[in-house]
Amino acid sequence: xxxxxxxxxxxxxxYGFVTxxxxxxxxAGLSEDVIRxxxxxxxxxxxxxxxxxxxxxxxLTMAEPAWANVHYTQPDFQxxxxxxxxxxxxxxxxxxxxxxxxxxRTFEKLGVPMNEQAALAGVAVDVVFDSVxxxxxxxxxxxxxxxxxxxxxxxxxxxxxxxxxxxxxxVPTADNFYAALNSAVFTDGSFVFIPKGVACPMDLSTYFxxxxxxxxxFERTLIVAEAGASVSYLEGCTAPQFxxxxxxxxxxxxxxxxxxxxxxxxxxxxxxxxxxxxxxxxNFVTKRGLCKGRNSKISWTQVETGSAITWKYxxxxxxxxxxxxxxxxxxLTNHKQQADTGTKMIHIGRNTKxxxxxxxxxxxxxxxxxxxxVRVLPKAEGARNFSQCDSMLIGQLSSANxxxxxxxxxxxxxxxxxxxTSKIGEEQLxxxxxxxxxxxxxxxxxxxxxxxxxxxxxxxxxxxxATKLLSLKLEGSVG
Amino acid sequence: MNAALTGVGDCILASDxxxxxxxxxxxxxxLDAEQYLQHQDLPTPKDEDWKYDDLRALxxxxxxxxxxxxxxxxxxxxxxxxxxxxxxxxxxLDPHHSCTSALPQGVRLxxxxxxxxxxxxxxxxxxxxxxxxxxxLNTARFQDGVFIFIPKNLKVATPLHLLFxxxxxxxxxxxxxxxxxxxxxxxxxxxxxxxxxxxxxxxNTVVEIFLAEDAELRHERVQRESPQAFHISNLRAQxxxxxxxxxxxISFGAAFSRxxxxxxxxxxxxxVILDGLALLNGDQVADTHSVLDHTQPHCTSxxxxxxxxxxxxxxxxxxxIFVRRGAHGTDARQQSRNxxxxxxxxxxxxPQLEIDTDDVKCAHGAAVGALDPEELFYLQSRxxxxxxxxxxxxxxxxxxxxxxxxxxxxxxxxxQAVMARTNSTDLAAELGELA
Numbered sequence: 063x064x065x066x067x068x069x070x071x072x073x074x075x076x077y078g079f080v081t082x083x084x085x086x087x088x089x090a091g092l093s094e095d096v097i098r099x100x101x102x103x104x105x106x107x108x109x110x111x112x113x114x115x116x117x118x119x120x121x122l123t124m125a126e127p128a129w130a131n132v133h134y135t136q137p138d139f140q141x142x143x144x145x146x147x148x149x150x151x152x153x154x155x156x157x158x159x160x161x162x163x164x165x166x167r168t169f170e171k172l173g174v175p176m177n178e179q180a181a182l183a184g185v186a187v188d189v190v191f192d193s194v195x196x197x198x199x200x201x202x203x204x205x206x207x208x209x210x211x212x213x214x215x216x217x218x219x220x221x222x223x224x225x226x227x228x229x230x231x232x233v234p235t236a237d238n239f240y241a242a243l244n245s246a247v248f249t250d251g252s253f254v255f256i257p258k259g260v261a262c263p264m265d266l267s268t269y270f271x272x273x274x275x276x277x278x279x280f281e282r283t284l285i286v287a288e289a290g291a292s293v294s295y296l297e298g299c300t301a302p303q304f305x306x307x308x309x310x311x312x313x314x315x316x317x318x319x320x321x322x323x324x325x326x327x328x329x330x331x332x333x334x335x336x337x338x339x340x341x342x343x344x345n346f347v348t349k350r351g352l353c354k355g356r357n358s359k360i361s362w363t364q365v366e367t368g369s370a371i372t373w374k375y376x377x378x379x380x381x382x383x384x385x386x387x388x389x390x391x392x393x394l395t396n397h398k399q400q401a402d403t404g405t406k407m408i409h410i411g412r413n414t415k416x417x418x419x420x421x422x423x424x425x426x427x428x429x430x431x432x433x434x435x436v437r438v439l440p441k442a443e444g445a446r447n448f449s450q451c452d453s454m455l456i457g458q459l460s461s462a463n464x465x466x467x468x469x470x471x472x473x474x475x476x477x478x479x480x481x482x483t484s485k486i487g488e489e490q491l492x493x494x495x496x497x498x499x500x501x502x503x504x505x506x507x508x509x510x511x512x513x514x515x516x517x518x519x520x521x522x523x524x525x526x527x528a529t530k531l532l533s534l535k536l537e538g539s540v541g
Numbered sequence: 542m543n544a545a546l547t548g549v550g551d552c553i554l555a556s557d558x559x560x561x562x563x564x565x566x567x568x569x570x571x572l573d574a575e576q577y578l579q580h581q582d583l584p585t586p587k588d589e590d591w592k593y594d595d596l597r598a599l600x601x602x603x604x605x606x607x608x609x610x611x612x613x614x615x616x617x618x619x620x621x622x623x624x625x626x627x628x629x630x631x632x633x634l635d636p637h638h639s640c641t642s643a644l645p646q647g648v649r650l651x652x653x654x655x656x657x658x659x660x661x662x663x664x665x666x667x668x669x670x671x672x673x674x675x676x677x678l679n680t681a682r683f684q685d686g687v688f689i690f691i692p693k694n695l696k697v698a699t700p701l702h703l704l705f706x707x708x709x710x711x712x713x714x715x716x717x718x719x720x721x722x723x724x725x726x727x728x729x730x731x732x733x734x735x736x737x738x739x740x741x742x743x744x745n746t747v748v749e750i751f752l753a754e755d756a757e758l759r760h761e762r763v764q765r766e767s768p769q770a771f772h773i774s775n776l777r778a779q780x781x782x783x784x785x786x787x788x789x790x791i792s793f794g795a796a797f798s799r800x801x802x803x804x805x806x807x808x809x810x811x812x813v814i815l816d817g818l819a820l821l822n823g824d825q826v827a828d829t830h831s832v833l834d835h836t837q838p839h840c841t842s843x844x845x846x847x848x849x850x851x852x853x854x855x856x857x858x859x860x861x862i863f864v865r866r867g868a869h870g871t872d873a874r875q876q877s878r879n880x881x882x883x884x885x886x887x888x889x890x891x892p893q894l895e896i897d898t899d900d901v902k903c904a905h906g907a908a909v910g911a912l913d914p915e916e917l918f919y920l921q922s923r924x925x926x927x928x929x930x931x932x933x934x935x936x937x938x939x940x941x942x943x944x945x946x947x948x949x950x951x952x953x954x955x956x957q958a959v960m961a962r963t964n965s966t967d968l969a970a971e972l973g974e975l976a
Binding site (some may be wrong): 131192286437440453455456458459460461463464465466467469470471472473474475476477478479480481482483485 | 893901
């Protein structure tokens with residue numbers, strides 16, 4: 063890219079502040095004792111401690127995966143703080159008034175609606191700060207229709223039978239290195255249960271924030287939609303700016319029974335490190351949905367703009383007949399960011415369908431890889447997949463890679479994959495400018511056009527945020 | 542070379558080969574490869590590059606080095622290449638069937654044993670190869686092979702035909718030919734590389750191609766090994782500025798076959814075509830692992846790989862395209878198209894793009910599916926019965942890759958072979974497709 067398409071300094075990370083709150087942390091390091099401490103601290107039942115220890119023991123035998131196209135120094139797992147909670151007098155806040163005002167201000171800065179204004183936004187929010195859920199709104203209203211939406215710890219206390227039934231049923235403890243680590247040390251997260259036949263009346267939302275400098279965030283999300291139920295769930299993430307790398311290793315499990323549908327949307331904006339690649343979050347996340355019932359549907363939509371390293375493959379196991387899996391993704395990398403992300407669609411049941419739309423944008427000296435698997439097993443009669451993976455390169459130092467794995471074992475399956483690569487050309491920009499549209503707006507419009515297929519899958523307020531976020535992230539990389 | 546080789550994994554320890562006298566310039570290379578193999582076992586599905594391959598049958602087979610045998614090559618003769626043909630039987634040159642009387646002046650078409658006397662720099666032409674197990678095995682153990690040299694600006698009109706026959710009568714045999722092709726600046730030639738045979742054997746071949754500026758090589762590769770055979774081929778090509786390398790690999794044979802072509806584009810304006818067609822039935826497995834490496838600006842590459850899989854066959858495609866930093870103006874296209882004809886047929890395909898520069902045109906696509914019911918219906922509505930319609934569509938799927946083979950006799954041969962495979966001989970003949 064020539065000089066006309068360079069310069070202009072980069073936008074600072076807007077969410078990079080640290081909140082000064084006393085936190086209750088365990089010393090850094092990982093051992094069975096730490097796990098017992100976390101479990102005791104949270105007053106967990108014996109079976110959950112066993113679950114954790116089993117995962118930990120297996121984790122000790124596993125090696126960190128090295129196949130992804132990302133390069134980083136392996137985190138020192140003994141230097142991570144595995145439990146860090148905002149200090150509190152009582153185990154649970156009775157109302158928002160009791161929450162540390164400093165904490166509330168943090169969320170105001172982030173634009174998370176937690177007070178009565180939330181009524182206007184019409185979104186129920188669960189907020190996870192470092193490792194612990196601090197506030198959940200609209201619980202009562204949701205409870206009226208039988209929906210459970212609470213922090214994971216609370217679910218363990220209040221609904222142990224549900225948690226026990228579904229925890230680890232989609233992502234087993236030994237699934238992979240980071241899932242095993244999460245299973246051993248997860249501290250909190252969100253739990254959603256939509257009972258039979260209920261369509262959740264509002265979007266549910268969780269906001270994740272890492273605040274403590276040395277802490278890792280290991281949250282666990284479990285969403286169960288019973289027969290005929292439906293829910294749309296949003297997840298947002300930010301972290302303060304530190305010059306060290308922090309680890310985020312989450313596990314998300316979704317279970318959809320007959321005719322149920324779950325829509326899971328993420329806008330991930332963890333701190334990405336500075337323009338030379340110092341600091342930033344290592345985002346190593348396992349997300350998987352099980353379409354267990356007939357006609358069930360799971361849809362993943364993600365906008366990945368943050369994190370120094372992203373290693374994330376939201377997947378669908380299409381077990382139930384006629385079940386549908388969808389994956390819509392925009393992954394943007396800039397400066398020294400590295401992303402290796404994609405999806406897996408495992409077609410097991412008859413007439414299962416999946417759609418993959420992935421848009422990768424790489425700017426600066428970043429590297430952006432799509433890695434996906436479409437597997438059609440012998441019994442998946444009539445399976446259908448369509449994948450489209452487009453890459454846009456901005457600048458001569460960026461990389462875009464596509465690694466689609468397609469494994470078909472059923473003749474009646476129809477699987478199609480397409481990928482293209484393009485760039486924002488000087489000519490395109492010139493055209494916009496001669497029409498009086500400023501450079502930044504022009505870029506934003508081109509990017510929005512490129513990502514349109516994904517953005518339109520996002521809930522309204524997320525779509526607006528995502529659009530803003532992309533133009534913010536790209537400022538300075540072109541023009 | 543009398544010792545029985547127990548599996549390929551063990552054959553690397555056959556010390557009699559080390560004692561065999563070899564030309565000096567090969568020695569270092571061979572020793573290096575030999576040493577590598579001492580510490581290496583056969584690849585397993587745990588190696589990402591061998592993820593879909595099962596080499597247990599290969600490992601369980603005992604291979605003996607083959608000896609000269611009488612073969613019938615009547616059906617393999619191409620009239621266009623009557624006087625430009627080298628025939629190898631079980632890895633050894635067969636002077637009786639070979640004929641180089643029609644070679645133009647300056648062209649060298651020699652078996653390696655003879656060439657190593659005539660061309661002292663031969664050893665330095667050979668790349669130390671990469672860490673591919675079978676490429677190393679060939680380097681360490683090849684017995685003979687071919688050296689082709691086309692001098693500056695010579696455009697050779699007659700195609701060169703290399704025919705490798707294997708005949709395994711009692712016990713499995715192994716042959717490991719090495720082929721070195723050098724085209725000087727502006728030279729052009731057409732090369733046909735063909736493998737066939739009977740019985741259980743392993744062909745482990747390595748082809749090295751050097752194309753100087755503006756040289757042009759059209760390379761037709763035909764693999765019709767016996768249904769019990771193993772065929773492993775490594776190809777490395779270096780393509781300089783303005784040169785053209787157009788290749789097409791047609792695989793019918795072998796119980797297990799693997800093609801590993803790797804083409805490095807080293808100069809501006811080069812053009813590469815790397816097409817392939819695999820027709821599989823029974824329990825055949827065909828794997829193609831290709832690499833196209835764009836290191837220079839303004840080069841083009843096109844790859845169309847097709848597989849037709851019937852019965853319990855399995856087709857694997859793994860195509861990597863690299864566009865290195867600075868290779869702006871690259872135009873790279875890759876397509877993997879797969880047709881499944883039976884319940885148990887299986888396809889694993891992975892087209893990959895790795896792009897490190899922004900000003901490029903790159904696209905790839907993959908499709909796996911059965912015959913289109915609408916197309917079947919259309920043909921049926923024109924009076925074809927179900928089976929005939931299926932056969933014709935299957936033939937049509939393959940035929941477009943054969944249409945542009947320049948050597949008429951080879952084109953006809955391959956078309957007939959595809960028709961026979963798709964049971965569409967009569968029908969296609971009726972439709973005048975035989976031309």
